[in-house]
Amino acid sequence: MKSLRWLILGLGIGILASGCILTSAQIQLDFNIDDGTVTSTGLVAAPIQLSDEQEYVDHKDDIKNISDLAFLGKFTNNTSNAFSVEVWMVPTLQTVPYTTEAELKADPSAVKIWGNFALGPNETKQIDWNESAHLFTKAGKDAIFNEAKNGDGDFTLYAIGSSGTYDFDVKNGAFVLVLDAGI
Amino acid sequence: MKRWLALAAAAALLGASSAMATEELRVGVGAFYGLSAPVLQDVDASSFSPGDALGETGSEWGVRVPIKVIPVVTIEPYYAQSSYDDNTQTFNNFSYSREGWDRKAIGANFLFANTLATGFKFYPYVGIGSTKLERTDEKLTDFTWNFGLGMGFSFNEKISLHVRSQLDLMVTDETSRKFGDVTAGLQYNFQP
Numbered sequence: 001m002k003s004l005r006w007l008i009l010g011l012g013i014g015i016l017a018s019g020c021i022l023t024s025a026q027i028q029l030d031f032n033i034d035d036g037t038v039t040s041t042g043l044v045a046a047p048i049q050l051s052d053e054q055e056y057v058d059h060k061d062d063i064k065n066i067s068d069l070a071f072l073g074k075f076t077n078n079t080s081n082a083f084s085v086e087v088w089m090v091p092t093l094q095t096v097p098y099t100t101e102a103e104l105k106a107d108p109s110a111v112k113i114w115g116n117f118a119l120g121p122n123e124t125k126q127i128d129w130n131e132s133a134h135l136f137t138k139a140g141k142d143a144i145f146n147e148a149k150n151g152d153g154d155f156t157l158y159a160i161g162s163s164g165t166y167d168f169d170v171k172n173g174a175f176v177l178v179l180d181a182g183i
Numbered sequence: 184m185k186r187w188l189a190l191a192a193a194a195a196l197l198g199a200s201s202a203m204a205t206e207e208l209r210v211g212v213g214a215f216y217g218l219s220a221p222v223l224q225d226v227d228a229s230s231f232s233p234g235d236a237l238g239e240t241g242s243e244w245g246v247r248v249p250i251k252v253i254p255v256v257t258i259e260p261y262y263a264q265s266s267y268d269d270n271t272q273t274f275n276n277f278s279y280s281r282e283g284w285d286r287k288a289i290g291a292n293f294l295f296a297n298t299l300a301t302g303f304k305f306y307p308y309v310g311i312g313s314t315k316l317e318r319t320d321e322k323l324t325d326f327t328w329n330f331g332l333g334m335g336f337s338f339n340e341k342i343s344l345h346v347r348s349q350l351d352l353m354v355t356d357e358t359s360r361k362f363g364d365v366t367a368g369l370q371y372n373f374q375p
Contacts, residue, residue, distance in 0.1 A: 022352065024358035025223035025224070026226070026360070030227070030274055064356060065355070065358070073275070074277065126277060128279070129279040130282050130318075133281070134319075134320050172276050174275040174277075180358050181358065182357070
């Protein structure tokens with residue numbers, strides 16, 4: 001019976017060491033993005049306000065990680081040239097959004113978070129959720145996590161073309177993130 | 184955290200190994216099948232209802248090898264495998280599907296009963312193991328705790344039926360991915 005005590009003690013220590021793993025969850029938040037037409041000299045800003053979500057406000061201190069991300073929607077290339085779409089993030093809610101790619105890239109706090117999503121000439125594509133999740137960059141995930149955990153949770157997204165002259169529509173867009181948090 | 188888990192495993196192994204000589208070795212083998220579902224994963228915070236606590240279900244199967252070497256406790260190495268359905272949701276009027284995980288788990292349960300003996304058994308158990316989650320271009324492997332309740336009924340000295348409900352906590356740093364399982368299986372005992 002002495003050895004049984006060791007066994008129970010060992011299992012007990014392990015369970016207690018588990019801490020908040022018992023009371024955690026992966027919480028999904030999603031934000032609709034307004035339809036827009038994007039050109040290299042006519043960017044469209046998409047404000048994302050985590051601070052509008054009560055669950056985020058209540059559990060901000062408990063956020064441990066981001067377990068999933070996606071940028072969704074239907075993209076239409078309005079030109080006869082192939083190009084790719086990227087998404088950049090500025091970690092503030094901009095009252096005066098950038099209108100040109102040059103302004104966006106000149107901002108040292110701007111980070112490319114997603115891409116590249118290839119569009120053929122005059123092609124319309126609705127992105128797949130799985131494909132979109134894999135297009136998030138490591139720097140992008142880190143930037144969003146940092147903003148969610150240490151910032152105010154409000155930031156601005158911009159979809160741009162990867163090179164040259166571009167013109168594309170984003171329709172029925174959505175930004176989805178899953179926060180790994182204690183509850 | 185890892186130091187505590189190592190300590191827990193060491194203490195459990197110490198208990199198991201030092202007691203080996205005190206109990207006649209009895210061994211069985213079992214196979215099980217059932218349902219599994221993610222618990223509190225990808226829950227929508229804006230429109231949460233209790234029904235959303237469980238994600239898309241999947242089938243689960245596996246094998247177990249109960250070994251009776253310690254009084255009161257049966258040690259049971261196991262292998263389990265699950266495949267979950269895709270998670271389909273609508274965002275801004277478009278429908279999307281996220282590929283479900285394939286889960287493979289290996290470890291050992293500690294059953295607080297002699298499940299190799301005849302008769303009706305109702306037993307709690309805890310377990311430790313390693314779980315691998317996989318879907319296209321994504322793979323996670325982490326330490327896992329299991330907690331469960333089981334019910335066993337022996338048809339004779341060799342064959343018994345076991346029904347179990349179990350919660351798996353796949354530890355991801357300071358949080359966990361949880362899965363709930365309900366399974367039924369048959370067990371064959373090599374020694375009467």
